[in-house]
Amino acid sequence: MAVIEARGLGKSYGTRRAVDDLSFTVHPGSVTGFLGPNGSGKSTTMRLMLGLDRGEGRTTFDGRTFAELEQPMRHVGALLEAKPFHPTRQARHHLQMLAVANRIERRRVDEVLELVGLSAQAKGRPRKFSLGMGQRLGIAAALLGDPHTLILDEPSNGLDPQGITWLRQLLRHLAGEGRSVFVSSHLLQEMAQLADEVVVVGRGRLLTSGPVKDFVEHGGTAEVLLRTPDLGVLAPAIVAAGGTLTPDADGLQRVTGLDAARVGDLAHEHGARVHELSVRRATLEEAFLNATGLDEEYRGAITADRPAGETGGAR
Amino acid sequence: MTDALRYEITRLRTIRSTYWILGVAFGFQLLLTVLIAWNLPETGPLSGGDQTFAILVTVGATLGVAPLFIAYVIGLLGVFSMGHEYRHGMIRATLTALPSRLHVMLAKVLTTAVLSLVAALVCVGIALLSAVSFGVGLPSVGGLRDITVGTVLYTTLFSLSGLAFATLTRNQTAAVALLLLVPSLVEGLVKAVVLAIKASSGDPTSRGGIVDILKFLPYDAGGQMYTRVSLNDAFQVFGYKPFGAVGGGITMAVFVVVLLVLATAAFQRRDA
Ligand SMILES: Nc1ncnc2c1ncn2[C@@H]1O[C@H](COP(=O)(O)OP(=O)(O)OP(=O)(O)O)[C@@H](O)[C@H]1O
Ligand SMILES: [Mg+2]
Numbered sequence: 200m201a202v203i204e205a206r207g208l209g210k211s212y213g214t215r216r217a218v219d220d221l222s223f224t225v226h227p228g229s230v231t232g233f234l235g236p237n238g239s240g241k242s243t244t245m246r247l248m249l250g251l252d253r254g255e256g257r258t259t260f261d262g263r264t265f266a267e268l269e270q271p272m273r274h275v276g277a278l279l280e281a282k283p284f285h286p287t288r289q290a291r292h293h294l295q296m297l298a299v300a301n302r303i304e305r306r307r308v309d310e311v312l313e314l315v316g317l318s319a320q321a322k323g324r325p326r327k328f329s330l331g332m333g334q335r336l337g338i339a340a341a342l343l344g345d346p347h348t349l350i351l352d353e354p355s356n357g358l359d360p361q362g363i364t365w366l367r368q369l370l371r372h373l374a375g376e377g378r379s380v381f382v383s384s385h386l387l388q389e390m391a392q393l394a395d396e397v398v399v400v401g402r403g404r405l406l407t408s409g410p411v412k413d414f415v416e417h418g419g420t421a422e423v424l425l426r427t428p429d430l431g432v433l434a435p436a437i438v439a440a441g442g443t444l445t446p447d448a449d450g451l452q453r454v455t456g457l458d459a460a461r462v463g464d465l466a467h468e469h470g471a472r473v474h475e476l477s478v479r480r481a482t483l484e485e486a487f488l489n490a491t492g493l494d495e496e497y498r499g500a501i502t503a504d505r506p507a508g509e510t511g512g513a514r
Numbered sequence: 515m516t517d518a519l520r521y522e523i524t525r526l527r528t529i530r531s532t533y534w535i536l537g538v539a540f541g542f543q544l545l546l547t548v549l550i551a552w553n554l555p556e557t558g559p560l561s562g563g564d565q566t567f568a569i570l571v572t573v574g575a576t577l578g579v580a581p582l583f584i585a586y587v588i589g590l591l592g593v594f595s596m597g598h599e600y601r602h603g604m605i606r607a608t609l610t611a612l613p614s615r616l617h618v619m620l621a622k623v624l625t626t627a628v629l630s631l632v633a634a635l636v637c638v639g640i641a642l643l644s645a646v647s648f649g650v651g652l653p654s655v656g657g658l659r660d661i662t663v664g665t666v667l668y669t670t671l672f673s674l675s676g677l678a679f680a681t682l683t684r685n686q687t688a689a690v691a692l693l694l695l696v697p698s699l700v701e702g703l704v705k706a707v708v709l710a711i712k713a714s715s716g717d718p719t720s721r722g723g724i725v726d727i728l729k730f731l732p733y734d735a736g737g738q739m740y741t742r743v744s745l746n747d748a749f750q751v752f753g754y755k756p757f758g759a760v761g762g763g764i765t766m767a768v769f770v771v772v773l774l775v776l777a778t779a780a781f782q783r784r785d786a
Binding site (some may be wrong): 249250251252253265266268269272273275277279282283284285286287288289291293295296297299300301302339419466 | 518521523524525528529530550598602603604605606607608609610611612613615674745784785
């Protein structure tokens with residue numbers, strides 16, 4: 200079971216630095232999420248890891264680079280951004296071709312087609328495939344050699360909700376068997392359920408890496424939501440105790456800096472009535488936006504709707 | 515290396531273009547040789563023999579007026595060998611299955627060469643069949659050997675140059691255009707300009723000088739492997755003396771090898 204070690208990865212397109220001195224480690228038995236805004240260099244990093252792009256640095260799989268692996272598909276399965284299929288070559292032929300190059304039994308082709316739910320389309324041609332079917336064929340190719348390491352660039356792209364759930368269970372299962380799974384995605388809720396660890400990049404540089412839990416706890420902001428008719432009494436007490444109050448929609452107050460128990464105790468001490476008291480936990484999405492906010496390269500003209508009262512729209 | 519070869523062979527077997535390219539080459543070779551054989555006179559110099567058979571095999575290219583048709587069709591196999599990789603992003607799948615780019619390239623050179631060679635041989639066989647069917651006088655053994663070797667080698671080298679163009683340009687359409695235009699248009703233009711300069715010089719019939727460039731036009735030089743009488747003969751009044759079949763073949767082979775070496779170096783160095 201392989202440890203992936205990426206050291207000093209770098210790549211320039213002309214004068215543009217797409218990936219810059221990027222190092223991280225992916226451990227066996229875990230799913231590592233690879234996060235970053237559009238254009239932050241995730242796909243480029245994955246191509247560098249596989250020796251497809253020429254650049255700086257070195258990635259090893261249990262100490263060996265991809266090019267040094269004998270029959271690499273038996274060690275590392277990859278799904279890349281652009282779909283590499285000849286439009287008129289049958290799905291099963293596509294997989295057979297990859298299989299013969301890696302001495303993988305022909306039987307395995309039918310197995311992976313079955314696994315990804317493409318058995319009925321085995322003789323289908325990718326030209327006629329939907330986005331999700333193409334993606335499934337790509338996943339089948341990645342799994343063909345029963346590899347101990349998977350490198351997947353946005354594998355859930357184009358999958359339907361069932362497909363996404365299936366993929367999550369599959370990747371969790373594979374990691375549970377002790378394999379290393381390195382996967383990029385924009386679906387942060389999905390990633391929060393899937394990943395054990397994260398590697399976060401912005402503008403080609405490493406922003407942070409480590410367990411998802413730590414990342415969310417440090418990067419996100421947990422809040423206490425409070426509704427009280429006695430705000431006049433309770434607000435000064437909360438502020439005095441070190442909390443911060445932000446008015447939210449329809450009379451709801453968002454309290455940060457204190458936990459729910461402390462807010463409840465304060466209300467009791469000051470005789471304030473409480474109509475609602477709840478906790479909103481930090482999310483991966485929040486942690487991600489906080490971590491990458493300053494690095495986001497392609498910001499839309501209209502920033503996401505934020506509840507009224509929040510400090511400004513643009514970050 | 516054997517893995518790369520198995521990959522290439524499966525690649526060729528599982529794609530339609532392999533079949534239609536061979537189908538077009540064989541089909542038209544049959545059609546055209548039948549047409550010619552049918553119309554050949556029953557007596558006289560064109561009723562049989564080496565010259566007549568050479569015309570039949572090359573569908574007239576041996577006279578130097580038409581290009582060697584089968585080379586242009588079979589040459590597409592060379593272009594598509596690498597062209598498809600870039601056209602459909604297959605190159606990334608290929609290199610994640612076979613990370614040794616040298617092996618991938620060598621396998622493509624080998625399969626392109628062997629398939630083109632065999633396909634050209636079949637085309638010679640088709641010409642022979644037409645000759646026999648229509649009672650055209652058969653060539654001598656030596657004549658048959660010479661025209662076979664010339665046609666087959668030219669077609670194989672032509673195909674390999676297509677592979678090199680596709681690898682260098684990483685663009686199938688550009689490579690097809692180069693393969694169609696360089697031998698005919700580009701070399702034709704060079705010839706016209708060089709001869710015009712020579713003709714307007716003080717001593718147009720002197721030997722050598724600028725016309726020596728023409729000897730090194732690769733496809734033109736290689737064409738001498740199958741040409742018997744040629745328009746080029748007329749240019750000899752300008753002191754132009756081509757290399758002949760062997761020298762011309764070597765010139766073309768050197769050109770193709772240099773192209774392939776450059777292509778392999780670029781393939782090794784560039785992003786997939
Ligand atoms: N072949 C290329 N030629 C030139 N520039 C490129 C090329 N590929 C990527 N880039 C640039 O490198 C940077 C990183 O791109 P990359 O595709 O790796 O980002 P990404 O993180 O995968 O983005 P996304 O989330 O949109 O998939 C971008 O600025 C992009 O414009
Ligand atoms: Mg990407």
